[in-house]
Amino acid sequence: MVNFLIRRLLAAIALLIIVSMVTFAIFFLVPRLTGASSADLASRYVGKSAGPQAIHEVEIRLGLNRPVVVQYWNFVKGIIVGAHYDFGPSKVYCAPPCFGYSFINQTPVWPDLLDRLPVTLSLAAGAAVIWLVFGVTTGVISALKRGSAVDRASMGVALAGVSLPIFFTGLLSLAIFRDNLQWFPGAGTYVGFTQNPATWAANLVLPWVTLAFMQGALYARLTRAGMLETMGEDYIRTARAKGLPERVVITRHALRATLTPVLTIFGIDLGTLLGGAVLTEGTFSLPGLGKFAIDSINNNDLPRVLGVVMIGAFFIVLANLVVDILYAVIDPRVRLS
Amino acid sequence: MAAVGAALALALAACGGTGGSTSSSGGNGKFNEGITSVVNASTKTGGTLRIGNAVEWDSTDPADTYYGWSWDFIRLYGRALTMFKTVPGQAGLQLVPDLAQNLGEHSADFKTWTYKLKQGVKYEDGTPVRAQDVKYDVERTLDKNTFPDGPTYFGDFLDTKGYSSPYKDKTPGKLGLKAIETPDDNTIVFHLKKPFAGFDYFAMLPATIPVPQAKDTGTNYKLHPVSTGPYKFESYTPGKQLNMVRNTNWDPSTDPNRKQLPDRIQVQIGVNADDLDNRLIAGSADMDIQGLGLGAAAAAKVQSNANLKKNADSAATARLDYVAISSSVPPFDNVHCRKAVEYATDKQAMQTAYGGPLSGGDVATHLMMPLIPGNQDINPYPSGADNHGDVAKAKQELQACNKPNGFNTIISARTERPKEINAALALQQGLKKVGINAEIKKYPTGDYFKLYAGNPEYVKKNGLGLIMMSWGADWPEGFGYLQQIVDSRVIRSAGNTNLGVKDPAVDQLIDKATVTADTTARGALWAQIDAKVMDDAYIVPFLDEKHLLYRPPSAKNVYVNQGLNGYYDYAQLGVK
16 A cells, blocks of 8 residues: 555656646747747736837846756746745745746745635535535436436436536526525625635635536436446345345445546546636636636736646646545555556 | 627626616616716715726836726825826816826926925825925836836936936935936926926826835835825735725825725725626626726626616727738738728728627727817718728729739737627628738737737738727827827837838827927827828728726716726715
8 A cells, every 4th residue: 555655646746747847848948949039938027118128138037048948947946945036126035835936926926826725725625515415416316216307307407517607607696696686795705714704605605506516417427327337237236135225235335336437537626626716716706726827827927827737737636646545445456456 | 609608698697687786777877977977976985985806907006007997096095296187078188286286397398397296295104295205106117127017108208317226226215316306305307308298197197106215115015005095005915805995194185186985995806807797787896997898798788778778888988999001011011002991991890899889989080089189080081871881982092002903911810809800800801892802810919019910020021911909098198199109219129009100290290299388289280190190091990999887876976087098087986
């Protein structure tokens, strides 16, 4: 088990390094290969009226004139030991892990990422619990009541959930439950958990449910399909033949096998969400990592985009690592392999 | 995809906000009433003014901001030397003293401008405002490395003699810029290297909002600018929220232009634009800070509902949407080929692409619009009764250009601007009728001027004959509006906004206008410049933009300030 964990951890670290290289290359190497000069890159960080001299000064100051390899090394070095930036009136020290410096907003990237992270964590965690519980439960019930009205109705709702875009269901839910019924008057704003837990939860109910509606639909269909397949297996028949109660057959035998692929998808989905639920955060005006990513892309703020990509990759890798470990709990055969 | 999105949004708007309409449909206003008068007038104090912002500030630092809405909002926490009169209608175009006692006194050659500061104006901490603090902020704006976003007017006109930043300044008090003198705490004198009769407009810029050197934290100053206005920062988290409270050291007796009615002002940043429209209509937000008007879904809903429409204003702006014709790209080096495009353009279809008359704007026939003093309504290239284009005239010009069967060219537009893309498509269709076949090329907005359409070498090399363009005035006056798009001397190697107007006669007229003190005579000169550029057919104007603004009944003292290019005036708002 320890070997298994060490192997997976090393692979995760290697993957993160590769992601950082590829991301860095996309933003800083590809433009050069396509003909843009370092002055062109620098021109993004000066005002719209800046002349060639001002652009050149920025180019030197930001080190954009240096070889890309050197720039990458400085980026990595900043993560490990921090970095110093000299901007106008004062020198700025960016403490490790320094994921670069936003030259447009003139702030280090890492504190901004940490500032946005609780919003995304709040959104993802709440929605994940809802969609997992409701999605799997609905899937199991549908499978057990195959062909019934309950099955057809729940799968119809699931199909709607998968089909409707979140910017539609989100705005619709705000219009109905906030503006018309006024059940959640604070929806569309974020209040930190530590500030007021009750308001935090009340304001997040709509984004949680909206996001869970879309994701849960997928899990319901996935669980249903898995359960139907598993319930036809020989060992289920054997379990019944042994005289085990139906509840035990379903929960201990059928559901356990069905959960393995569900867990795989859940790991990837949760990891992706933690990197920023772009549409949900945008629709509900939540200042999380997804909104941060979109704003950074719109502002051409490459260091920030790089930071979000890295943190997103980290969570995906982490979630997959956790899933791999949970596999070993659910399915003992994994440990042998 | 976009069409599906629009359809969904429209469906959503149709079903959303019904319950809230009880509050949103209240009020005693009439459609467009906010353009000519103060709607929901009130002097009651208290409450929280809830403002939504779909984007983020470029900066809240007075030295580093260039957004029009930011220049409007900044007056709540900063006082410049002058400002536009805070009244509805044409009177709003008039400059009045703010921090200064009077408008500037100038030397005979318009190169020296003197302002005397009012007595008794204080910062939020109770310390008095000094002329040196005004000078210090102007010095800060010269440091484009630290504050890249603000305009460059002071750097362009002041005789800086190489002075680049107060942060490199070794003189005591960091006031080493010789081009500005402060003979005493209440007097500031600007020395220009070239004459400029409209300097009072420069004095209106946020750059003249005083910054106490002892409180300057450089790039972090934006987190808490020291207030001289009726409100001060309580807390500000970029990207999230700005909270402001009353500035108890603001003295209304020194400031007849602002009110201090709400107890608090709360700006939520990063609000979904469609949701913000819904909040305004439902009454759960009082103002959209960006002032760009309602989105398509909400605009459709408001226009079709009389109870909502009475709370809306279709406000004229000082923004023109036009097609710049690249005179360096053949065959547009021939004026007749340019004129053929002028006649063939289907302006009505392009207006529709921008949202029609109420939320898009009026068909434009020349550069200046009614908001700009001196505006003369001319139409040198009539494009038919319905503005669909005059095919016969266009063909005549093509004959004169030796291209009777038309020619091929390229239209450039910005990828992230769907209205602009749709207008380019309408332009393409109109030109096709006379044999001009145009291919549309899309470019990223962020690099549009620096790398592509504003880069003369790229334009010529890649044959961008027709460039989709949108231009808003820095302030509604000839210089603040036209100079950057028609003066050939501002053309550089990249980052241009003058996309092809190269006429020495125009440059001479600009020089004449900048030394003309009489505002009527100056306006007439800018009208001449407008006519000259149109005569040379460098620009095809097609839309004087209007924005369909919504004012919830909860917002008091609401009116459009023409001096602020058609935004609601934030300096007098209340909520009680």
